[in-house]
Amino acid sequence: MTTPSNPLSGEMVALIERLAPNEGYSLSALDGVRFMRSNRPLGRTPVLYEPSIVIVCQGRKLGFLGDQVYVYDAQHYLVLSVPLPFSTETQASHDEPMLAVAIRLDLTDVAELILAIDARAGTPPDSAPLGIVSTPLAGDLAEATVRLLRALSVPLDAQILGPALVREICFRVLGGEQGGAMRAALAHQGRFGRVAKALRRIHADYSQPLDVTHLAREADMSVPAFHVNFKAVTQTSPIQYIKSTRLHHARLMMIRDGLTAASASARVGYESASQFSREFKRFFGRTPVEEVRDMKASFALSPAAPVGELAFTH
Template identity: 75%
Template sequence: MSKARSPASVRMVRLIEKLAPNEGYTQSALDSVRLMRSDRPLGRTPVLYEPSIVIVCQGRKLGFLGNDVYVYDAQHYLVLSVPLPFSTETQASAEAPMLAVSIHLDLIELSELITQISAAGHLPDEPPNLMVSTELDENLAGATVRLLEALTVPMDARILGPALVREICYRVLTGAQGGAMRAALAHHGRFGRVAKALKRIHADYASPLNVTRLAEEAGMSVPAFHANFRAVTQTSPIQYIKSTRLHHARLMMIRDGVTAAAAAGRVGYESTSQFSREFKRLFGRTPVEEARDMRESFSLSPAVGFGA
């Protein structure tokens, strides 16, 4: 039997319904915050998430990475400390849409927050974890409600919003799995060296990327880099680079309306036919079919306007 929804959860649903009237993604008044909505179930779908906190207020999403399954719903939130391709399943309906808020993590600001938390002491160190699903507690739920309320008032969003985002990050970093996330975001040891390579890939995915060069930049031999890369991401460097390019191409076709040939060129493919083959292998459909069928789910609507 599912748990009864808390007053905070009910309030979050009402606010997101107001902030995100359209399916897909909706930008909020803050650059780092987007709302997510799906009015229908979606089967297992490849996605690429940036480092982020995703708080689902209604409906349910399942994340699949390797042999692990991550549940994020009204009782659990998801956090990723690195950009990561994986796949998701969405449970939703027109009567009860999946509604969520996604907060992009600014790694520079987070490093300052982690330093302050560490200086306060008494929080144990844990092995780093790049992706966690954690139970939503009252403190985090309350901060999320206050952020969503602020987003409905332009002045509140500008003045209070950044501090509320910071509070949510603080609650996550000091929560049940905060130690694992702090260790991951601090980018120490082999995890940190792989994270540096991931950052480089996402900054330069449209340029030629050489795995040997990435290994050298990470301070590892090529075999060690492959082993550590797979341990962190559950995939090989070549497959990660390919997946990153294809995900960005899909968004270009869906959100910018570019052709498959144009998207292929923008993400670094010299051969459109090779792009189409690899695209269909990852997404199960041709670029044209995928862009057409996923346009609503991955569209990005502008922020909803509210009076001052």
């Protein structure tokens, strides 16, 4: 595995190893910030990421969407401006687990930052909006990440300093190498913005009946135009996106909440449990029972570590 060139990587790794002792996902002391840990390599795995910044401190992940491959490791971070189902490959081992911090984007805070950055620049970005980008990790962003991890290790620091540090990280990303494309996407203007609105609607109401004609009307597009623009952003059709969103949420319900396949299928809007099982196996390549058994560790959600017991010297 490549040795990280970032001089702060060692401290990042030590902090996350203590903050996320369990494999899978771990909550932090701050809402909207989670840790990701994998103690083993994982082949191509379907995932669903919300709009977020993912900074890998050790190990490597590859993201696959359409014909594009996105690398996020100790030298690169990943940003998603819209919720996207895609697939990932994880490079990790027991001795060098994959360790990452994921920061959910608060669209209200992000909108304020975009206004401030564009006002200072004098003109809005002329970059094409992108739903997902992988970008080299600059020193100022790495430093802000270390300060956030330190703050999350102390309850009072997490409460007082944490929100401002998250805001700084978002600011560094929006002003970074591909910040223009992210600002253009997150401003939710034009056709990209109308598709982004439809994606938010799907994620809010995935358990309800969703009609593509109605979604297109809400986006102020004809159905053919909606299909074309939707696929340009997500690399899939609206129907397939709705289906994959429901299947991803059902998988998490079975893994994290212990629901049966029948209960999860009803919870996400399926009327037929047998249809759910068929589509689940077609999408994930395994039955619900097999998928839950094999992915339980990778998608488990652990509570925040008892950070009051953590002690670090700076």
